[in-house]
Amino acid sequence: MMEPAGPMIHFQNVTKEYENQTALHDLTLSVEKGEMVFLTGPSGSGKTTLLKLIYLAEMPDHGSITIAGWEATALKESSIPFVRRNIGVVFQDFRLLENRTVFENVSLALRIRGIGEREIKTRVADALKTVNLRHKADSYPRRLSGGEQQRVVIARAFVAEPTVLLADEPTGNLDPDTAEGVMRTFKDIHAKGTTILVATHNRDLYRNSGKRVFRLSEGSLVGEEVC
Amino acid sequence: MSVPYAFKLALQSLRKDKWINLLSMLTIFAGLFIISLSFFIFYNIEAATRNLPEKFSLVVYLEDTLPREKVEEVVASFRSRREVASVTYISKEEAFRELKATLKNSQYVLEGIDDNPLPDSLQIKLRKDAMGSEPVRQFAEATKKIKGVSEVDYGEKFLSTLHNIKNGVRIVGIILAVILSTGIVFVCYSTVKILFYRRNDEIETFKLLGATKGFIRAPFLIEGASIGTAGGLTSLVALYLLQHLVILKMAASVPFFKTLLFPSSIFLSLPLIGMFLGISGAAIALGRLKY
Numbered sequence: 001m002m003e004p005a006g007p008m009i010h011f012q013n014v015t016k017e018y019e020n021q022t023a024l025h026d027l028t029l030s031v032e033k034g035e036m037v038f039l040t041g042p043s044g045s046g047k048t049t050l051l052k053l054i055y056l057a058e059m060p061d062h063g064s065i066t067i068a069g070w071e072a073t074a075l076k077e078s079s080i081p082f083v084r085r086n087i088g089v090v091f092q093d094f095r096l097l098e099n100r101t102v103f104e105n106v107s108l109a110l111r112i113r114g115i116g117e118r119e120i121k122t123r124v125a126d127a128l129k130t131v132n133l134r135h136k137a138d139s140y141p142r143r144l145s146g147g148e149q150q151r152v153v154i155a156r157a158f159v160a161e162p163t164v165l166l167a168d169e170p171t172g173n174l175d176p177d178t179a180e181g182v183m184r185t186f187k188d189i190h191a192k193g194t195t196i197l198v199a200t201h202n203r204d205l206y207r208n209s210g211k212r213v214f215r216l217s218e219g220s221l222v223g224e225e226v227c
Numbered sequence: 228m229s230v231p232y233a234f235k236l237a238l239q240s241l242r243k244d245k246w247i248n249l250l251s252m253l254t255i256f257a258g259l260f261i262i263s264l265s266f267f268i269f270y271n272i273e274a275a276t277r278n279l280p281e282k283f284s285l286v287v288y289l290e291d292t293l294p295r296e297k298v299e300e301v302v303a304s305f306r307s308r309r310e311v312a313s314v315t316y317i318s319k320e321e322a323f324r325e326l327k328a329t330l331k332n333s334q335y336v337l338e339g340i341d342d343n344p345l346p347d348s349l350q351i352k353l354r355k356d357a358m359g360s361e362p363v364r365q366f367a368e369a370t371k372k373i374k375g376v377s378e379v380d381y382g383e384k385f386l387s388t389l390h391n392i393k394n395g396v397r398i399v400g401i402i403l404a405v406i407l408s409t410g411i412v413f414v415c416y417s418t419v420k421i422l423f424y425r426r427n428d429e430i431e432t433f434k435l436l437g438a439t440k441g442f443i444r445a446p447f448l449i450e451g452a453s454i455g456t457a458g459g460l461t462s463l464v465a466l467y468l469l470q471h472l473v474i475l476k477m478a479a480s481v482p483f484f485k486t487l488l489f490p491s492s493i494f495l496s497l498p499l500i501g502m503f504l505g506i507s508g509a510a511i512a513l514g515r516l517k518y
Contacts, residue, residue, distance in 0.1 A: 057435060078440075085437035095432045099243070111232055112438045156436075 002126035006066070006163060008033040008195040009054060016049055016057040025142075025219040036186070036196040038206040038227075041216035047199035048092060050216070051166045054197070055087050055160060056080050068163055088194075090167035094149050096141040102128065102152050103137040107153035109160045127159040130185060131222055146173035150161070158189050167190060167198045171205060179205070233442075236450035244422055249456055251418040255458025255504070258407040258414075259497055260465050265400045267466075270490050272396050276389055283358065283386070287349040287370055288378040291319075297375055298347060304373070305349065310357035310366060315350040319343050348379060360390040408504060411458070415451045415508020423447065423516055430518060443518065448509050455505020459498035466494050 007030035016024040024046045031037050039047050052058040056072060062176055065072040070083055086107070096105050106124045115123075128134045129188055131151035141149055150173055167186065172180035183205060190196050198205065206213050206227045215223035241248050286304075289298060298316065305314045305355035317325075322345040330336050355361065363386055367379045423430070430443055470489045 055435065081437045081439045083435070084435065087437075089435065091435075095428075095435065097429055097432060101241075108433070109436050110435065111229070112436050112442060114229065117229075 007031055008035070008068055009197070010066040011050075011053075012064045012066075013154050014053065014065060016046075016053065016058060017061050019194050021170065022219050024053075024060075027219070027221055028063075029214055029221060030225070031195060031197060034190075034195055036190045036198070036211050038209070038211055038213040039197060039199040039216065040201055040203070040206070040213055041203060041222075042100045044218075045216040046219040047216055047220075048168055051089070051104050051197070051199055053165070054166055055089050056084060068178075081112075085160065086163040088162035088165040089163070090150075090157045090170045092168040092172065094141075094153050096149060096152060098141055101138050101140055102133060102144070105141065105152055106159050107158045109156050113160055119221075123159055124155075130158075130188070131155045132181070144188060147175065147178045150174060151178075151182065154185060156176040158185075158194070161194075162190075165194050165196045167196070169199075169200055169202075170198060171200065171202055175203075230445075233445035233449055235477060236446035237453065240422060240426070240446060241277040241453060242451055244425065247418060247421060248450070251414050251454050252457045252461065254414045255411050255455055255501055256461040256465070258411045258458055258500055259462035262404045262407050263280075263462060263466055263494060263497065265403050266493070267490070269396050269400045270493075271487055272393060274488050275486070276393060283352070283355070283382065285351045285363070285367060285370070285379060285381040287376055288380070289347040289349065290375050290377045291346055293347070293375040301373060301375055302349060305351060310353050310362070312352045312354045317348045317350060319345045319347050322346075322348060358386075358389040411455070411504045412508040412511065413503075415455060415505045415506075416512045418454060419447050419451050419509040420516065421513065422450065424516075434518070438516075444513050447513055449508055451505040451507075451509025452502045453505070455501035455503070455508070456498045457501070458505070459501025462501070463494055463497045466497075467491075 008107065009029075009031040010030050011027050014027045023033060025149055027046075027050070036188065039050060041047055049058065053060060053072070054067060056067075056075070059073060064140065067083065068086060070079075073082060097108070100108075101171060103124055106127055107120045110120045110123060125134060125137070128137055131154055133148060133151055133155065136144060136152075141152065144152065153169065154167075157167070165186070170186075171182055179202070179210055186196055187199065200206070213223075213225055213227050214221060215225075246382070281468060287301075289301065293301075302314050302316055305311050320343065323343045326345065327334075327337065353366065357363070357366070360383075362450055364383065367381055367383075370379045431444055466489075474484050474487055478487075
């Protein structure tokens, strides 16, 4: 992917509406390359919509979004998959394929990129090792606990070494110890230079992190601070 | 996307939704089997009638008063025509001898006939490409206008009936083939559409992970091709069973069945035709779906 001259993610006066309901209103924010930031706010404040706009599942009604130098609204439909390949996403609803094993779920991110079988085996094994799930490689998602499923999703999100990693409530189903483990994983990934944006309403995740935190309320940015 | 992975996904889907796939395959089999049967009938009618035109000829009766040199002229003018394959002159004496020979056992028919009542005639055979009922009629009409020709006789009814039967079978065959082929494409189209909707969540995930349209489409095209090929193969097997278990067995007791020809080399292309129709149906479905 092209290295951006400016910020890795930039929203300029972005508004997004769903059937006359404003999900995001005149939002402007930037995330620098290699930065790890948090996005917080109550349910319905627009966190998920903001992430969807970044991974191009939605397009803004007004304003502009730049991701790694690409102007989202100017992208051709055929280019969207190639931009998405540089974004790893930890979905709130996991989006795991129930009829495929943990290994197959994680490897999917690599297969889509056309990576060879041998490399897939090595990289998936490493990713599962990072999230402590190597022993569950042949299990099906429904046989895993909520926390384990979440870790599979995290492994799938970073196995292809994306430039940007987005996480939507990544510790929502986890006990405090596992949540801490997940955050450690994010920090390790971040240490390799990946830009990370974590949407959460769990204050423990960003308290004393020294990272920037964007506060959303009713679709508007109401605060930005370093915690 | 790696091709083996597309095949793996297609195989998984074929196994997972085996009943839908089996039903589609059987429908394709039925369609191709009916098309093949109508082709089989047409092929045999065509083969049976292929040599009939060679036996067909026009008889041109010449005027009694036509001098010998004029006869030569008329013969030469026929020989020079592109559609004429051969011209045989039959003198009135020769014709009378032939008649006598034919009526060898019924000589009483000729009793009292002293003078030869038969005219000189020409037996004209036409080339295969001029054997249609309309060209022959036009040829006969033109011949009638030639000076010295008194009458032209040809199997008008026979020719037009043969022409109509062949045309009728051909038209019915083509209509049937078009309708059933469209049906097969529609079956594949619907199957792929159903399978697509059933895998909607999975496809959405593929897309969000960065899958291109090609990655998403390939397994469905392979699936459509597989269903079509399987339908074609099954109809091929059914035709061979029909040939060996029915036609050849019947031939032992009913001589008619011995004359039937089985165009195996043409039927061998059935799996390919099935595959083509399967891919077409899948491609149309994928082109119309929004994803």
